[in-house]
Amino acid sequence: MTKCKYILSLCFVFFLGTLPIQAAKYKALKKVKNGVTLTGQIVYDGTAPAPRMLKVDKDTDTCGSNRPSEELLVSSSGGIKNAVVSIVGIKKGKKWGIPKKFSYDQNRCRFVPHVLLVRPKSKGVVLNSDNVGHNFHTVSKGIYNINKKIKPNAKMKVKKKKIKKPGIIRVKCDLHSWMGGWWIAAETPYTELSDESGKFSISDIPPGKYKLRIWQEKLGEIVQDLVIKAGESQNLTIKIK
Template sequence: MKITPILALAASATIALTLATANSDTPAPAAGKVHGRIVFDGKVEAPKPLKIKADQAKGCCADGVAVDAVNRSLLIGADKGIANVVITMSVAGAKLEVPKEPIVLDQQKCHFEPHVSIIPVGATLRFANSDAVSHNVHTYSIKNDPLNKTVAAKGKIDMKVAKAEPITIGCDIHPWMKSYAFVTDDTHWSLSDASGRFSIDGVPPGEYKLSIWHETLGKAKATVTVKADFSSEAVEVKMGKKKKRRRR
């Protein structure tokens, strides 16, 4: 069978296109993402170190090693990015995914690790203790049942969260210890890194409202649009300390 030059050219183009598609390392995205930065609005001041008494810190670390006194309540990077900011949003029709296994909040060298956790409603929060000393886990909340129990060295205790709210966590034995479990019923979320950046994957096209929370700076909101081609512009949200009103 003889193939005319035009048909041969078309056949070659089809084969080349097929091979290029098959060998492509960049598949078409199935969904978009929401991304951006949380930045501090105001004058950056050095954080005050934690007050740690030597007698209370006995056994927290190896002999001769001091407990880390860095105050994590407001960590601001060199470019004013804020760490540990919670960003949540909901996607219509998406299901809240609750892990079957407990989400672990450890106690290491008399600090909670991580400092901020995002916990979906219905999940189990496990307070582990990797230290050689006991801790007393004390939670402060409005909607969830409080917990106030001692966790022995190398021990653990579980707590199920049922309502959306930020929960403050402390230790009555070591008063400088503090952590936050942000319980959410939103379907998608992210926690900002040391540079203030965050990213939320698996977002279909549409307009979304972002709910933003920080332990010291409070709440903020933002709106973002994921386009039909799954692209979106980076969001920048500024957060600052609220000015105290002067009494007249």
Template sequence: MFLYEWRRASRLACVAAIVFAVLCSLTPASAYEVMDVPHGGSLEGTVVLDGPVPEPKGFNLITFPDPAYCGRISNGRGWRLLRDFVVSPQGGLKDAIVLLEGVEAGKPFETSVPLIEARDCQFQPFMTIVRNGHAVEVVNMDPVMHDIQGYETSLEAGARVLFNTPLVMNHEHHRGDLHATHNHAPGKSLVGPIYLNKGRRTFYMQCGFHAYMESWAMAVNNPYYALTDANGRFSIDQIPPGTYQMVVWHPQTGPGTTKMVTIQPGGKLVEHLSLPAPKGNRSAYKVMDNPRFGPESLGYSIDIYPLVEHQQ
């Protein structure tokens, strides 16, 4: 069971900070133990996207608020973009998680609290790993209000709403300056425990005001995991010798894939893996050249500069 606890932080350097404590109750298993791994092996390789790279989802100016500020993630023609697939020229898929199930003892388990920022009308990072029983912190770096909606998800039971609460705008960031730096400001945090149903390990967060803001998290039971980099590469070290189930997953490619792997004492296993690209229309949000959704449709003059898009 995941427990997401919203706690009060002492004068955080942000307008709002939300902390979710995560407790996960999965299939019965012994608690992870730290031990020396003198003959540990390693697992490394790449994850590629098998198929055409999906176009980014488009969100028009009419339906969603803050067209000027959130226009910094737009194509400059009236569509804010959600790039939920980042793929290198060689096909390497970013933000896929590779993890080993069944490792009950091994190297120390990092306990730092992941930080998710609402910055430039995006949640960054897009994918986060959390340890069962620990936390995720969310801060607003934007001069606009966000409405944080959290869901637990599973393929079998679908999504269930966990919470819905506003994330107050950052008053230290000047709203009219598209080139403004993102400054933290002291603020309050909300407190309230939220539980995930047994067997669910993924957490999905979206802004209720800006649907193009998404972030995903997966809870893990041991430190033998990795997120792929911009080239799709990953590496896991100090693995106790043995046979484990390797799980490869990306939130937008379906259920993912599993494979049994054997780690030899002091050995290095190299795996080149793929995840299928989704086919057909992924959502109703699609960029199209339509004057009804362009800047002129607002009925007033507006300066939209796709700052983030130009930086990519």
């Protein structure tokens, strides 16, 4: 088990650097011809481990007490929440569904939502809803790096174009070691997060041959072939561990 975890963490570091494998610029069309919907469920393969407990040992009046980590959320039926599902290789397709403007919160010393999908180059705001300060700190491979203190009940603006390109941004707070979150700057609108039961539904996919990529912060990444044929909707169950 220890060895397995070690290998996964190695994979994770590797993929953090390599996630954007689609270099061509994406073009949104007015209408997608013969668009197909792909539905599916991301499922934990086997019995999921009990959530790791986070040690909350500072500012406890605001932050609360020890609580389960959100790094791997598995439903009673095995569905994994917050897996990033993306189709790689679509150069022209549907309009962006991810808004141009985002809002991210720090509330009771946790990041809300735990995983946020953003559009590259979009603007947004990082709130601090707490009556204690946070030090908002991002880690990424040249996508959006900032290390800034946000005062109690204040906010920080993220200006347009600060998020330079698609990829994964890890978010943390240097004042509260247990705080952790993720921003995913999507390559195309064909990127979604799985819901509480691990389900996703990606619509308007132009027929073609692509890669389906699943990334989960704790389990790493898997990539598989995806063939979309006109008039044939698909439903997939993808097991990861």
